[in-house]
Amino acid sequence: MKKHDARKDSLEVKHERRKQVVRLHLNGKGPMEIAELTGLTWPTVRVAIDLYAQGGWRALKYRQVGRRKGQGRMLEVQQELRVRRMINEKRPEQLKLDFALWNRSAVGQLIERECGVQLSVRAVGKYLKRWGYTPQKPIKRAYERNDRAIQQWKEQEYPAIAQAARKEKAEIHWLDETAIVNTDVRGRSYAKRGHTPVVYAPGSRSKLSMISTVTNKGEACWEIIDGNFGIDQLLSFLQTLIKGKRKKLYVIMDNLRAHHSKRVKQWVADHAKRIAVFYLPRYAPELNPDERLNGHLKNGLRSKAPGRNKAVLHRVAHEHLESITADRALIRSLFHDPEVEYAA
Secondary structure: OOOOOHHHOOHHHHHHHHHHHHHHHHOOOOHHHHHHHHOOOHHHHHHHHHHHHHHOHHHHOOOOOOOOOOOOOOOOHHHHHHHHHHHHHOOHHHHOOOOOOOOHHHHHHHHHHHHOOOOOHHHHHHHHHHOOOOOOOOOOOOOOOOHHHHHHHHHHHHHHHHHHHHHHOOEEEEEEEEEEEOOOOOOOOOOOOOOOOOOOOOOOOOEEEEEEEEOOOOOEEEEEEOOOOOHHHHHHHHHHHHOOOOOOEEEEEOOOHHHHOHHHHHHHHHOOOOEEEEEOOOOOHHHOOHHHHHHHHHHHHHOOOOOOOHHHHHHHHHHHHHHHHOOHHHHHHHHHOOOOHHHO
16 A cells, blocks of 8 residues: 555554554554554554554644744834834835835835844745735825825715705716826736737827716716817716706715816806705815726726727727616715725
C-alpha cells in the first residue's frame, strides 16, 4: 500500500489514526501488518503503540506544537491598535508624513515613529494583511469639502426636502451632467503573458454632453447635447422636464456655476408652481444618485469599440441610454449604493 503522508493532516485526523493503530494492535495485529493496512510508516505505528502502553488512550492525543498565535511579533497589541486607528482616521499628510497614500513605506515610517520599531517592507505588508487591509484605488475628495455640511444634508436638509415633497405630492429628481468622448478607452484586456494588448482609439477627439435626472421610483430622463453644456441647455432641459408633468418637481443638483446663474434662478421663480430647485453640499458628487447613471453609461461605452466620429458616438450613447432607462429596476438599483441610500 502507498504510504500516507500525515504531515498535512489536522491534529484531529492524526489522533484518529493513532487510535486506529491501537485498535488493530489490541486485535492482535503486529506493527508491520498495521503499517501495511493503514499506509502509515513503521515508526509512526510504533510511537502510537508505545504511547498507549505508557499512558492509555489519553496519551494518544497530539499536543499543539509550533509558535503560539502572536508569538514573535515585533509590535505589541496596543501598538497595533494605535497604528490601525491612525491609519483609519488620518491621511499621511495629516500626520506629517511625506506620502499621499497609505502604502507599505508610509505605514512603516508611522510604525517606526510611533512605536520605535523598524520593520522591513515585507513585514509591514504581513501586518497589513493580518489586519484585513488590502490595496485599493482611492476615491478622490476635494480639500474644500465640508464633512459637517454633508452630514447635515443627510440628517436634516434632505429629510426636510423629502417631507415637503410628500406634502406637495411632488416628484424628486436628481440632476447631473457629464461629458461623453470617443477617446476614453479603459479597463483590462486578456492577452498572452508578456504581450501587452494594444487598443486603438480615434486620433481626433469627439465630444458630446449629456444631462439627465433619475428618481428612486425608477424613472430617468436624459438628453444628449452636441457640444458643451451651458445655461441655455439647462433651461431647455428643465422646460422639457416639466412639460406634461402633472406633479410638481423637486430638482436636486450640484453647484455648477450655470446652476446658480441669475437666468436659471429667475426661470425657476417664474415656474414656482411647477418646479423647485435645491442644491447639494459643495464638492460632494457622491451624494447624487445620478452620478451612478453617468458611470453606468461610460462603463458601457468603454466596453465597446470607440466611435470614430461624433455621429457614431451619438448613436451608441443614445442606444445605451435607452437600454438603461428602459430598465426601471436598474434605475432604482442606483440608489442602493451606500453613499446614496439615504435617498432611496
